[in-house]
Amino acid sequence: MTLSQARAALAAASRVAVLTGAGVSAESGIPTFRDAQTGHWARFRPEDLASPPAYRRDPEMVWEWYAGRYRDVLAAEPNGAHHLLARLEREKGAGFFLATQNVDGLHARAGSGQGGGRMVELHGTLLSARDEVTGEVFPLPAPDVLVTPPISPTGHRMRPNIVWFGEYLPEDALHAAQRAFQAAEVALIVGTSGAVYPAAGLAGETLYAGGTVIEINPEETELSDQMTYCVRDVASRGLAALMS
Template sequence: MDLAAARAALQAASRVAVLTGAGVSAESGIPTFRDAQTGHWARFRPEDLASPPAYRRDPEMVWEWYAGRYRDVLAAQPNGAHDLLARLEAQKGPGFFLATQNVDGLHHRAGSGTHGGQVVELHGNLLSGRDEVTGQTFPLAAPAELVTPPTSPLGNRMRPNVVWFGEYLPEAALEAAQDAFAAAEVALVIGTSGAVYPAAGLAAETLRRGGIAIEINPTDTEISHQMTYAIRDVASRGLASLLQPA
């Protein structure tokens, strides 16, 4: 891999689109969905905890699971990768777009979305609930005050504001991501396995229109063969290396 060429391409680009996955938050101590299934939760299948049928069957149990993840996420802190992506947004301004598959809100807490760029959460956010009647989202109460299932300010029960097995990604977020990657000169794909579509196909939109794609991941992924450049490292070190002057 020609790291100098990758650096030069990123520095020259005025339109940059980024896709992040679980590998970005791993350095903050946040486990993947399946890795979080320890202890009592290890006996459940993922779809027993994160699907519309599971919620209809036992909303109290599903909320117990998500309340635990919510507490864990609030206790975590953004890491170097989150900070570097916020810094990259500050450099690129309105030409910067970040789509994340993570539901922990750490990109926002690191400052992403405050420097003129745009951030979309493709899989939702653990820090909020969704009114089951109106579809509006509201912040959850602090963990010590959270009563589950929670009720929205409108008086309706709220479900976790995340995308479950068997559900589609939010249409507006996905369309924004597809448009941004199609217009990008450089796509960065960081800490994701490339196994879950349609998110895994976003970098292909950039490549199809003559842009380049840079992957940062410790190991090969299912889309590595498509990438223009690949940096085999964890997210924070890989980004630090890429963002050095060309």
């Protein structure tokens, strides 16, 4: 497949599924999970900050880490890749599905999930917290008034609304993504290494069903040799090349 053929396939498709990873938000200055462990946090393993045992052991420390990340993502702005995917949703309408591994909320702020298609955040979001007793999800207040650990309107302590190490992805979101990728005529795998399952398995759902899968990533990934076509560029330029 050539770039022109990939562009034509995307333009003609009525059912498009997209998986995004950290590479999409890199152009907004959002570090990856591990890159965010700088300064004071560099001495911690990921499991020390993002796992149920870590939270049980020291919820105040875990919340200090997440409050800092929350401030950082609110200070960032959606970039060209976020806006192009929101535009693609508006063009495809109900046939569009976006599954993101990112927790920064930038897709929603660019308009994804509001143009007739659907968006799911497979790993949760930094912008909300979950009641530890009822499981209800509530938006976090602005960073300058956030007190951690936060308390829900029902009076219970809340935990970050993030999928931690050792936890399963939300079943409804994962199953919806699997169905969308199975049905997709074209799937885009954008800015993700393809190393984290089950999200990395979504590309295979489209390929198995006979669809076209296009990867956009400046580097070769663990999924590259399976792809129908690869665009070797950052997310914003790669999407622009496909959608021009």
